[in-house]
Amino acid sequence: xxxxxxxxxxxxxxxSEPFIDRLRKAVAIPSISAEDERRPDVFKxxxxxxxxxxxxxxxxxxxxxxxxxxxxxxxxxxxxVARYGHDKSxxxxxxxxxxxxxxxxxxxxxxxxxxxxxxxxxxxxxxxxSTDDKGPVLGxxxxxxxxxxxxxxxxxxxxxxxxxxxxxxxxxxxEFVREESQKxxxxxxxxxxxxxxxxxTEKPCLTYGIRGCNYYSVCISxxxxxxHSGVFGGSTQEPMTDLVxxxxxxxxTHGAIEIPGLMDLVAPLSDEEIATYSGISYSMxxxxxxxxxxxxxxxxxxxxxxxxxxLSCQWRYPSLSIHGIEGAFSAPGAKTVIPAKVIGxxxxxxxxxxxxxxxxxxxxxxVKEEFAKLGSKNTLEVSLQHSGKWWVANPKHxxxxxxxxxxxxxxxxxxxxxxxxxxxxxILSISG
Amino acid sequence: xxxxxxxxxxxxxxxSEPFIDRLRKAVAIPSISAEDERRPDVFKxxxxxxxxxxxxxxxxxxxxxxxxxxxxxxxxxxxxVARYGHDKSxxxxxxxxxxxxxxxxxxxxxxxxxxxxxxxxxxxxxxxxSTDDKGPVLGxxxxxxxxxxxxxxxxxxxxxxxxxxxxxxxxxxxEFVREESQKxxxxxxxxxxxxxxxxxTEKPCLTYGIRGCNYYSVCISxxxxxxHSGVFGGSTQEPMTDLVxxxxxxxxTHGAIEIPGLMDLVAPLSDEEIATYSGISYSMxxxxxxxxxxxxxxxxxxxxxxxxxxLSCQWRYPSLSIHGIEGAFSAPGAKTVIPAKVIGxxxxxxxxxxxxxxxxxxxxxxVKEEFAKLGSKNTLEVSLQHSGKWWVANPKHxxxxxxxxxxxxxxxxxxxxxxxxxxxxxILSISG
Ligand SMILES: [Zn+2]
Ligand SMILES: [Zn+2]
Ligand SMILES: [Zn+2]
Ligand SMILES: [Zn+2]
Numbered sequence: 001x002x003x004x005x006x007x008x009x010x011x012x013x014x015x016s017e018p019f020i021d022r023l024r025k026a027v028a029i030p031s032i033s034a035e036d037e038r039r040p041d042v043f044k045x046x047x048x049x050x051x052x053x054x055x056x057x058x059x060x061x062x063x064x065x066x067x068x069x070x071x072x073x074x075x076x077x078x079x080x081v082a083r084y085g086h087d088k089s090x091x092x093x094x095x096x097x098x099x100x101x102x103x104x105x106x107x108x109x110x111x112x113x114x115x116x117x118x119x120x121x122x123x124x125x126x127x128x129x130s131t132d133d134k135g136p137v138l139g140x141x142x143x144x145x146x147x148x149x150x151x152x153x154x155x156x157x158x159x160x161x162x163x164x165x166x167x168x169x170x171x172x173x174x175e176f177v178r179e180e181s182q183k184x185x186x187x188x189x190x191x192x193x194x195x196x197x198x199x200x201t202e203k204p205c206l207t208y209g210i211r212g213c214n215y216y217s218v219c220i221s222x223x224x225x226x227x228h229s230g231v232f233g234g235s236t237q238e239p240m241t242d243l244v245x246x247x248x249x250x251x252x253t254h255g256a257i258e259i260p261g262l263m264d265l266v267a268p269l270s271d272e273e274i275a276t277y278s279g280i281s282y283s284m285x286x287x288x289x290x291x292x293x294x295x296x297x298x299x300x301x302x303x304x305x306x307x308x309x310x311l312s313c314q315w316r317y318p319s320l321s322i323h324g325i326e327g328a329f330s331a332p333g334a335k336t337v338i339p340a341k342v343i344g345x346x347x348x349x350x351x352x353x354x355x356x357x358x359x360x361x362x363x364x365x366x367v368k369e370e371f372a373k374l375g376s377k378n379t380l381e382v383s384l385q386h387s388g389k390w391w392v393a394n395p396k397h398x399x400x401x402x403x404x405x406x407x408x409x410x411x412x413x414x415x416x417x418x419x420x421x422x423x424x425x426x427i428l429s430i431s432g
Numbered sequence: 433x434x435x436x437x438x439x440x441x442x443x444x445x446x447x448s449e450p451f452i453d454r455l456r457k458a459v460a461i462p463s464i465s466a467e468d469e470r471r472p473d474v475f476k477x478x479x480x481x482x483x484x485x486x487x488x489x490x491x492x493x494x495x496x497x498x499x500x501x502x503x504x505x506x507x508x509x510x511x512x513v514a515r516y517g518h519d520k521s522x523x524x525x526x527x528x529x530x531x532x533x534x535x536x537x538x539x540x541x542x543x544x545x546x547x548x549x550x551x552x553x554x555x556x557x558x559x560x561x562s563t564d565d566k567g568p569v570l571g572x573x574x575x576x577x578x579x580x581x582x583x584x585x586x587x588x589x590x591x592x593x594x595x596x597x598x599x600x601x602x603x604x605x606x607e608f609v610r611e612e613s614q615k616x617x618x619x620x621x622x623x624x625x626x627x628x629x630x631x632x633t634e635k636p637c638l639t640y641g642i643r644g645c646n647y648y649s650v651c652i653s654x655x656x657x658x659x660h661s662g663v664f665g666g667s668t669q670e671p672m673t674d675l676v677x678x679x680x681x682x683x684x685t686h687g688a689i690e691i692p693g694l695m696d697l698v699a700p701l702s703d704e705e706i707a708t709y710s711g712i713s714y715s716m717x718x719x720x721x722x723x724x725x726x727x728x729x730x731x732x733x734x735x736x737x738x739x740x741x742x743l744s745c746q747w748r749y750p751s752l753s754i755h756g757i758e759g760a761f762s763a764p765g766a767k768t769v770i771p772a773k774v775i776g777x778x779x780x781x782x783x784x785x786x787x788x789x790x791x792x793x794x795x796x797x798x799v800k801e802e803f804a805k806l807g808s809k810n811t812l813e814v815s816l817q818h819s820g821k822w823w824v825a826n827p828k829h830x831x832x833x834x835x836x837x838x839x840x841x842x843x844x845x846x847x848x849x850x851x852x853x854x855x856x857x858x859i860l861s862i863s864g
Pocket of ligand 4: 534564599
């Protein structure tokens with residue numbers, strides 16, 4: 001190990017208490033982007049992050065994104081952008097993370113208070129956002145601080161981009177990134193996203209592919225307004241009756257997508273690709289732990305094989321999920337309304353070589369055919385709500401090699417090379 | 433016309449401005465029981481009603497029902513009970529109505545401001561609650577006031593019961609009525625519900641039957657918590673996939689209930705009963721107007737016959753409506769969550785001679801069988817959320833005769849005798 005690197009790691013160890021304290025402060029702010037009443041906490045977390053970034057010497061800007069679409073009474077939290085270093089002789093890495101978190105309540109089954117950082121006897125830390133994504137975001141601040149305190153030159157220029165709406169669909173981010181890709185993020189040599197999932201709990205991983213996502217709405221309408229089922233049940237055709245049938249035709253309980261032609265768009269699996277799946281650290285138990293259940297699609301016999309199948313489904317094949325219905329009764333309790341207009345939402349995770357437009361065409365045709373079979377007088381409209389294309393990088397790129405060597409150095413094991421769900425496509429676009 | 437009656441009608445005409453003004457004030461209070469932020473307006477409307485009742489000489493009490501189930505941050509609005517007259521030689525009529533209204537917004541397609549009483553060139557009044565149910569409720573105050581001002585003895589004792597949660601499932605009312613049926617409402621000779629629907633817009637109607645309602649929940653759960661579809665789509669079985677299929681098996685687009693044996697529970701249609709449907713004022717256009725669309729179950733050819741069929745479906749046969757799904761994404765926009773636990777809600781309107789328990793048995797068996805067919809690893813639970821039995825009265829009872837004569841006197845036409853949806857069964861129980 002070179003001397004500067006040795007000094008760097010010493011400094012990291014020396015700073016471990018302040019680093020943990022920084023995470024503790026961040027976890028204590030319940031910056032839940034999906035809950036309206038927590039919006040002030042999301043802003044508070046943005047302020048905290050900005051001032052911590054300034055404290056380690058970054059040039060920080062808060063970029064406001066206006067009102068939240070569909071919830072105009074709420075302001076979107078700012079994207080915190082920050083630059084560290086401006087040396088033309090160095091490479092420039094753009095870094096993405098998010099400072100909002102998902103909802104969490106002790107009653108949901110947490111063993112500890114979700115918004116208090118708890119440390120167990122093995123030194124593992126628990127708390128909402130500790131891994132997704134406050135920990136990884138603060139990692140960048142920590143690495144800057146350790147370099148400064150150890151008096152070691154920082155090896156790259158960093159352009160950081162930390163948003164506050166990731167857990168609610170990254171509202172406003174796409175536009176922001178499109179605007180800024182040739183401005184704030186100009187000169188980016190590579191992008192690094194600090195927001196992925198390990199396969200297990202022991203081995204780090206590097207993600208080199210992300211599935212795309214085509215998100216659809218199926219709107220079925222009939223009556224001019226919601227009706228009382230006691231009065232009109234039996235004399236009107238009900239949009240919900242049709243919608244559950246149309247949604248029920250899309251995918252079976254084992255995840256097989258029933259839209260003809262869709263699987264033909266998927267790139268064939270080569271032997272070379274199969275080989276990359278060997279040696280990956282994964283077992284069915286990893287999946288069961290993540291799911292919090294054993295309701296996996298594949299059986300738990302022949303674990304290795306099955307795990308590989310499950311993995312390739314997570315990365316390699318498309319999937320279709322039904323997310324919910326807008327316009328119907330969705331609260332607890334019992335309401336006897338016949339909804340006049342209901343909007344089913346589903347999405348398809350896309351993979352190479354599926355072209356988003358081809359997917360749309362097959363989906364629209366199938367949904368319309370299934371609806372026509374019902375012989376309903378209601379009206380159906382199916383539309384694409386948004387589309388993000390899949391992305392696959394070359395895992396032998398210099399940036400992956402550097403990350404892989406660094407991870408192996410720290411963890412003593414080569415990281416898994418993984419693919420993932422479907423996000424961040426707009427951010428990835430800035431690496432050109 | 434007897435002299436007192438003549439004086440009474442003169443007084444009604446003389447009071448028409450104050451009567452309209454009373455309705456105007458009531459419509460202006462947006463007492464929407466289904467919207468949390470409008471709850472103070474529901475209370476305000478309760479206060480207004482109570483003070484108006486006092487002003488006409490009734491003895492008023494506000495009966496508070498505690499917190500709202502599933503929404504413990506909200507107080508239930510009080511039931512306003514009021515007595516007018518306490519003369520042992522007279523009959524006692526218990527009267528029901530509600531002072532809450534359904535949501536309404538100009539954007540929903542209103543031609544006028546919903547919370548402003550508007551009067552058109554024909555003297556017809558528009559405004560949320562003008563017919564459902566503030567107008568009918570205030571009718572009782574008006575009739576008392578006109579008697580008093582005309583100095584005519586009121587012919588019966590009135591026990592009034594006006595609730596503020598009808599449009600949100602009459603939360604708390606059942607218990608209240610059960611408690612009070614032998615206390616506050618003791619001595620009731622007949623019940624009068626001022627909250628029904630005319631078939632058209634010209635002819636009044638008297639309702640002598642109400643369908644029952646069995647309300648069911650189907651809960652399907654799998655993963656331990658909500659999952660990200662990008663990460664887990666394709667490797668977990670998804671409760672929503674199963675739920676839309678189970679809900680899709682219940683009823684077809686034409687309203688035919690697919691639960692075997694259910695229709696066998698319905699009383700056969702006798703010739704005598706068929707005869708009662710003749711002479712009813714109704715056309716398909718009445719139905720289309722109410723629906724705000726032409727998406728009726730039956731075609732519009734042979735209007736009379738079809739109208740009769742549609743009517744008997746509204747009154748005479750069971751229907752099944754799917755109301756919505758709890759636990760899934762239901763807001764506007766796009767969220768890519770895989771819900772871990774979803775609860776489908778549907779209800780069956782029941783008619784003579786369906787026994788609620790028999791219906792439960794058939795429903796539970798069918799839902800479990802349909803779920804079993806899927807071969808899913810998820811878990812299903814189906815349960816009855818609440819049950820209200822159908823009710824049919826004798827339309828030749830003295831109270832109907834009196835109402836019919838009174839309606840004919842005012843409108844110059846015999847009122848339609850109708851049956852309706854499914855509500856008020858608890859109130860009806862107090863007439864013994
Ligand atoms: Zn994240
Ligand atoms: Zn997340
Ligand atoms: Zn009503
Ligand atoms: Zn109503």
